[in-house]
Amino acid sequence: MLQIQVLKEQTDRVLAGLAKRNFLTAEADVRAILDLDQRRRAIQTQHDAAQAEANELARRIGGLLKSGDRAAADDLKTHTTALKAQIKTQADELTATEQQQTQLLYKLPNVPHASVPAGRSAQDNEVVREHGTKPTLPVGSLPHWDLIKQYDIIDFELGIKITGAGFPVYKGQGARLQRALINFFLDEARDAGYTEVQPPILVNEASGYGTGNLPDKEGQMYYDAADNLYLIPTAEVPITNLYRDEIIAADKLPVRNTGYTPCFRREAGSWGADVRGLNRLHQFDKVEIVQITQPENSYAAHEVMVSYVESLLQKLELPYRVLRLCGGDMGFTSALTYDLEVWSAAQGRWLEVSSVSNFETFQANRLKCRYRAEGGKMQLLHTLNGSALALPRIVAALLENNQSPEGIRLPQALHSYCGFETIS
The missing domain is CATH 1.10.287.40 (Serine-tRNA synthetase, tRNA binding domain)
Incomplete structure (x- = not known):
C-alpha cells in the first residue's frame, strides 16, 4: 500500500x-x-x-x-x-x-521503479540477458505431455478422477523427481544463507491483505468460507506475514527465509496451448525465497536474488533468459520484477519459472513491518521475494530438453537426490 x-x-x-x-x-x-x-x-x-x-x-x-x-x-x-x-x-x-x-x-498498485520499461503486455518486456545453448532434439521428440504418458510418471486423468483438471498425480520416478527437486532447491537456499521455515498453507484475511493478494487476487485464490481462510497462491504470503506488526532489530537484518509449500491458484479464465500439461496447474509445488531489508540495501539484494535463481538454472543445465517486466505486465504489488524463463525445446518457446520482485515499502506499509533506524526513528522496511523455483515448468523443460532414445537423462546435480540418472 x-x-x-x-x-x-x-x-x-x-x-x-x-x-x-x-x-x-x-x-x-x-x-x-x-x-x-x-x-x-x-x-x-x-x-x-x-x-x-x-x-x-x-x-x-x-x-x-x-x-x-x-x-x-x-x-x-x-x-x-x-x-x-x-x-x-x-x-x-x-x-x-x-x-x-x-x-x-x-x-492503488505500487509505483514502478525508474528502470521499469513502459509497455502494455509481455511483448514489451525487456530481455536483460540469455544464458545457455538451446538443445537440438532428435527426430520424433515429444512434448512433455506425451513423454509423461510414455514413461508413466505423471497422470492427469487420475487427478481429474480424484479432484479435477489441473491437479495431476505424480507416480514412480515422477514423484521421486518432484521430491528431489524440492530437496535440491531447499538445500541450495540454505547454503546461500536462507533459513528454512515450514509455514501453514492456509492463511487468514489479514495475511492476504498484508502481502497485497487481497483484494487484488481475490478471484484467483481458493477460499474456505466456513473459516474465512484462503489456500495460499505462494509461500510468499505466509512467510512474509511472519513479520506482520513486527519491529525488527537492525542487527537482525536482512531477514532471509526460504520455504517449500504446495501452491493453489484457480487460474480462472486460462485456456489455450500455453496451459497444456504442466504449463499451468491449479496445484503445484514451489520453493520460495523471501528477504526483508533496509531500503538502501534492497536493490543490491534484489540483484543477488536474481543471480541466485540463475545459479539454480545453470546447475540444472537449462537454457534460460532474464526479463525485466514492463509496467503493463508487472504484478500489482511490485516496484521491479525480473522474470526468468527456461527454453522448452519440444514446445519451441520460453516458459516462465521464476519471478523475483522488489516491493519496496508497499507490503511493509500494509504489514506494519518496521525497524528502528539511527536516531531511533521508526521506518518501514523493504520486502522482496522470488520463486526458487516453481516445479511444473522446470519438470516440463527437463523432460523435453533431455529426451533421448535411451530415456530422459537428468542433470548431474539431481543424480544423488533422485537416486537415478535416467527416467526410463
Whole structure:
C-alpha cells in the first residue's frame, strides 16, 4: 500500500509511475485519497478540540462540586452531554472516512521503479540477458505431455478422477523427481544463507491483505468460507506475514527465509496451448525465497536474488533468459520484477519459472513491518521475494530438453537426490 505522505509529496512521480502501468483511474483515485486525507485531518482536529474541551469541563465540574456549587456544575454537565454526542459523531465520521480512504489505497498498485520499461503486455518486456545453448532434439521428440504418458510418471486423468483438471498425480520416478527437486532447491537456499521455515498453507484475511493478494487476487485464490481462510497462491504470503506488526532489530537484518509449500491458484479464465500439461496447474509445488531489508540495501539484494535463481538454472543445465517486466505486465504489488524463463525445446518457446520482485515499502506499509533506524526513528522496511523455483515448468523443460532414445537423462546435480540418472 502506498504511503499517504508519498502521495502528497511526490504526486507527479506517483502519477507518472501509474501511467507506466496503464492504470487509467490513477489521477482520480489519487485525488480522491488526498481529498479524504484532508477531510480526515479536519475531522481529527475538530474531534481532538472537542475532546480537550470535554476534559476541561470535567475538571471544572469536579471543582464546582467540591465547592458546593451544584447548579453551576449541572449547567456544565448539560453542555458536556451535548459535547460527548458531538465527539461520538465525529469519531464515527472519522472511522468511516479512514475506512473509505484505506479501501481506495488498497486498489492503488505500487509505483514502478525508474528502470521499469513502459509497455502494455509481455511483448514489451525487456530481455536483460540469455544464458545457455538451446538443445537440438532428435527426430520424433515429444512434448512433455506425451513423454509423461510414455514413461508413466505423471497422470492427469487420475487427478481429474480424484479432484479435477489441473491437479495431476505424480507416480514412480515422477514423484521421486518432484521430491528431489524440492530437496535440491531447499538445500541450495540454505547454503546461500536462507533459513528454512515450514509455514501453514492456509492463511487468514489479514495475511492476504498484508502481502497485497487481497483484494487484488481475490478471484484467483481458493477460499474456505466456513473459516474465512484462503489456500495460499505462494509461500510468499505466509512467510512474509511472519513479520506482520513486527519491529525488527537492525542487527537482525536482512531477514532471509526460504520455504517449500504446495501452491493453489484457480487460474480462472486460462485456456489455450500455453496451459497444456504442466504449463499451468491449479496445484503445484514451489520453493520460495523471501528477504526483508533496509531500503538502501534492497536493490543490491534484489540483484543477488536474481543471480541466485540463475545459479539454480545453470546447475540444472537449462537454457534460460532474464526479463525485466514492463509496467503493463508487472504484478500489482511490485516496484521491479525480473522474470526468468527456461527454453522448452519440444514446445519451441520460453516458459516462465521464476519471478523475483522488489516491493519496496508497499507490503511493509500494509504489514506494519518496521525497524528502528539511527536516531531511533521508526521506518518501514523493504520486502522482496522470488520463486526458487516453481516445479511444473522446470519438470516440463527437463523432460523435453533431455529426451533421448535411451530415456530422459537428468542433470548431474539431481543424480544423488533422485537416486537415478535416467527416467526410463
